[in-house]
Amino acid sequence: MDRTQNHKQDTTIVVHSGRFHTDDVFSVAALQMYLNRQGILNEAIAVIRTRDPELIRDAGFVADVGGVYDHALRRYDHHQEEGAGTRDNGTPYASIGLVWKHYGLELCDNQQAVWEKIDTVLVQPIDINDNGDTALLPIKHDIYPYTIDDIVSVYRPSWNEPMDADSFYNAFMKLVPIARTILEREIKKVSDAFTAKQFVLNAYERAEDKRIIEFDRRYGWRDSLLEKNEPLYVIEPDTNGEGKYQIYVVPKGYRTFEARKPFPEAWGGKVDSELEKISGVEGALFCHRKLFMAVAKNLDAARALARKAIES
DSSP states (O other), X not given: OOOOOOOOGGGEEEEOSSSOOHHHHXXXXXXXXXXXXXXXXXXXXXXXEOOOHHHHHHOSEEESXXXXXXXXXXXXXXXXXXXXXXXXXXXXXXXXXXXXXXXXXXXXXXXXXXXXXXXXXXXXXXHHHXXXXXXXXXXXXXXXXXXXXXXXXXXXXXXXXXOSHHHHHHHHHHHHHHXXXXXXXXXXXXXXXXXXXHHHHHHHHHOSSTTEEEOSSOOOOHHHHTTOSSOXXXXXXXXXXXXXXXXXXXXXXXXXXXXXXXXOGGGTTOBHHHHHHHHTOTTEEEEXXXXXXXXXXXXXXXXXXXXXXXXX
C-alpha cells in the first residue's frame, strides 16, 4: 500500500500513485533538497504516492497530481486543462519545471546563470518529454540514445513482477536518491564551469597562437572556446598524474565529435614508436582512431603534435 501515515503538513510531499515518470521522481528529489536546506532531515520528510483528495489537500507540497498549480499553496501540477504555462521559448512546464522555477535558484545558491543552465540542459528536456512534445531522433540508423527517461523506466516493475502499490513505491524511492545525486552533481559541475570560464578565457588571451590553447588543469573548456573562432586544439594535463598531456581537437559544436580540424588521418589508432615515426614527434604516445584526441609523453611533445596537426 502507499505510505499514508500522518505527518506534519510542511514535511509531506505528495505525488501521484501508479506508474512513475522522470518528472515526478525529480520533483520529489528537488523538494527534498529544498527541505534539507530548511534544516529538515530526510527522515522527517514523508513521500506519499496517492490520488486520494484528502491526502492531497493536507500535504505540505504536491507535485504532478491534484490539478492545481499555485506556488502560494505549494501545488505544482500541470495536468489541468489549461496546463501550467510555458517558458519564454515556448517550452511547456511539467512539474519538475515548476518546482525548479520556484526552488531551483535557491538550490543553486542564487546563481542565476547556473539555475538557467540546468533548466536548459536537464529540466526542460524532462518537461518536454513529460508533456509529449518530443520526437527523439536516432543517433545513427535506427539506434536511439539511452536517455534519463529510459533509466527511470527500467526501474518500473515488468509484466511478470508484482505491480502493487508497494512495488511501485519501493522502486520510486530507489530512484529519488539517484535523481538527487544528478541534480547535486549538475549544480556542482555547472557552477564550477562558470567559475572556470575566466581561467579558460585567460588562457585564450595568453596564447601566442590562438589555434593552440594550453591549460594547466582540466577546466571544461568547450562552452567558452566554442565562442572563439581560432582555437583548433587544446592541450591539458592527463588525469593519470604521470606527467602526460592530452591534445583534443576543438569540435564544431558542443554535442558533436566533428572537428574544426581533425588530426591527420594517418595518425588514427597509432601508438608509441609507430605514431612517433608517422608524426615525426618524439614522445607521441597515442592518437584515437576517430582523430579527436591524442596523448603525448610531456608538454613539449604535446605542443609539437598540435603544431604538426596544424601544418598537415
